[in-house]
Amino acid sequence: MKLHADAPTSLNTVTAYGPGFIEVNKSRHQGHLLLMPDAPVKPWQAAAFESLRQEDFDALLALRPEIVLLGTGGRQRFPHPRLTSALARAGIGVEVMDTAAACRTYNILMSEGRRVLAAFLQEE
Numbered sequence: 001m002k003l004h005a006d007a008p009t010s011l012n013t014v015t016a017y018g019p020g021f022i023e024v025n026k027s028r029h030q031g032h033l034l035l036m037p038d039a040p041v042k043p044w045q046a047a048a049f050e051s052l053r054q055e056d057f058d059a060l061l062a063l064r065p066e067i068v069l070l071g072t073g074g075r076q077r078f079p080h081p082r083l084t085s086a087l088a089r090a091g092i093g094v095e096v097m098d099t100a101a102a103c104r105t106y107n108i109l110m111s112e113g114r115r116v117l118a119a120f121l122q123e124e
Helices: 054-061 081-089 099-111
Strands: 014-018 021-024 027-029 033-035 067-072 093-097 116-121
Touching: 014 099, 021 033, 054 081, 067 099, 081 093, 093 099, 099 116
Parallel strands: 067 093, 067 116
Antiparallel strands: 014 021, 021 027, 033 116
């Protein structure tokens, strides 16, 4: 799906997504990603949804987001609450959705000026 921004911005915007890729500011990325409005796109070292570890979520704390959007691939799947408990203790909200919905939601929250962190898991 191709997305079009209403106004030009210097912030990271998801401009397209599809099976196995996410396009940020018209630059295509593959693999699991971490995306924030004002930071470089980073690979997320998580292996896959089934093998998510506490350390995968602890790494998100250092980025100091207001909210984390967890995109879980082609379908919505919820991680065990113990994996996200450190985020909750730090007052960071966590929303879980499929990766396509997380892309769209990220753009909305980013455009509202929220300090959002999208953690995208992509399936091949």
